[in-house]
Amino acid sequence: MRNIRVGIKDVAAAAGVSVTTVSHSLSGGGVLPEATRKRVQLIARELGYAPNRLASGLRNQRSQTIGFVSDEIATTPFAGAVVLGAQEAAAAHDWVLMVVNSNLDVDLESREIRALLQHQVDGIVYARMYHQKVVVPPTLGSIPTVLLDAESDDDRFTSVVPDEAGAAATAVEYLLRAGHTRIGYLANQDDIPAAISRLTGYRDTLRSHGLPVDEALISTASPSAAGGRTAASALLSRAERPTALFCFNDQMAMGAYQAAGLAGLSVPVDLSIVGIDNLEIIAGSLFPGLTTVALPHYEMGRWAIERLHAEIHGGAANDPRHLKLHCPLVERSSVAPPPITRAGQPH
Amino acid sequence: MRNIRVGIKDVAAAAGVSVTTVSHSLSGGGVLPEATRKRVQLIARELGYAPNRLASGLRNQRSQTIGFVSDEIATTPFAGAVVLGAQEAAAAHDWVLMVVNSNLDVDLESREIRALLQHQVDGIVYARMYHQKVVVPPTLGSIPTVLLDAESDDDRFTSVVPDEAGAAATAVEYLLRAGHTRIGYLANQDDIPAAISRLTGYRDTLRSHGLPVDEALISTASPSAAGGRTAASALLSRAERPTALFCFNDQMAMGAYQAAGLAGLSVPVDLSIVGIDNLEIIAGSLFPGLTTVALPHYEMGRWAIERLHAEIHGGAANDPRHLKLHCPLVERSSVAPPPITRAGQPH
DNA sequence: TTGAAAGCGCTAACAT
């Protein structure tokens, strides 16, 4: 239980061998008889020996440390999932994560990256919480870096993002399969890849199923509950209202529930709704539960680290440099067949 | 811009001085003429010199690194705020945070703590995402540690938690001030400090305002939207229904909104609701916006680090060892005066 | 006023 400063030479002394033998015994280097190795390992354990990573890092030019740089970690409910994915994958490689946060402040960011670099991180995950284009700070050019939920024009950086168009297709196809043909889209007004790709995915999926794209069924707003409420209300007050709403994200979907309530429509009997995000706290809390397409936050974290590992330890040759992760559907209770009004037309 | 391995001796060579002089110039030690110091600093900057923290840490027995150990970081929407508070405070002290996550798995946790210790962290923040009692892993006894949103029987550890009873009092008093006298409570069924203190706070506040505590107005359930919905429905179906609901957290409050909708009651005209948490994504998304008491997540993160700093650099003498942080009210739109029915009685 | 050198704890090339 003695954990006050037992170093490798204490172990060596206790075992009556040299530090080399101890080092080899513990890290599997050299060629020594199994017996010696076991004995040394035992003694090390008894003494509570734990290698000093500062020392080995200094010696090996490898800190076993990865920097995780993110924007608005505080305001994004799924930040935790991303960090967890990265952290668990890191632990599996005996790495530890140094988490740093630049709330989109370029100056702060560059200072934090400098700190990371001083700590000799072996690599960096440069993460965004919403899929977007980024310009990567130039200092990162000198160290293995992977972009998470972000893309750069600079092709030196590998990246991992959600398959946005695929997510939209999954949602729309699910609605199609339930029998809907008038499917509205609550779009995000922001000019970011997520918004563009999901809209494209929505249109393409309708078309590829032989359905017309009615632009009047697309309502654009800010990606919040309030935005969703407004956008959905506009759609629901039309003469030929949609029987289903696909929403840019779960928060807009929450707004759609509210709009439905205001319009005296009940979900999913009168109106089906599908979101994107699978924010447990929203999707699982809405009543009835929201069927939604999950964004692979945990997986992006995990994959970013795996990619970094491959890059650092070689063997990254045949990995894709830009990965789009699949987004699975999570069924809850917000989708039903369209209501039947006379002549099969919703009124 | 050369950032490939410029070490202190490169700077020394470039400046035509010894490494000692460089070290002194940069870290303010020794006594050298201001001119030399400035000159060396300039050259260091030009060369893009950045000290290797592994080396200085090894030499100083101080890694400038803090371990942040948390449970369910992934499933808790406010984890980000806690981490951010800690990270920003850490940066202010030129520390970097190593974030590690043990999803309540004791084995995993002890392995991660071991890793942190190997990296020679100068201190540890042992954080929980919900205020609870914890038994701190014994290894942490040997290193400065502060508990965040957690309390231990072991008094060696300092801690920071929200003032739960105060939060409840704030909520109830706000409702009282709006004119309510029949205030129900949606309680959390779990046996944790948060649940106990908030319930106590609710009761005490009513009593201290001369109001009776009607146990029939307390409805207990799981701290989720579904739990809140059930608990609220039970209360709202009583002959003498409460005119206001104080909820254990924002998720239960969301359930209360749903129950109100089911009962044909409108918020806040027919029913006032107050939550706890100030989960932006819930409180800001509900319609109308939820008035709630904010839990000081960011502040706990910040304070934990400050406490650690005091402990490590001395001068912690007159700081409180166990801090309860204030929880401020965040007004939105879910509270109004009670409805007037004949004889002033809600029906 | 400045510099040489020891040493933080570890690894590994080189001896023995």
Place this chain on the structure above:
DNA sequence: ATGTTAGCGCTTTCAA
């Protein structure tokens, strides 16, 4: 099969 030792980059004591 095992040990000696240099050196990772830095700080700091001690000497010049």
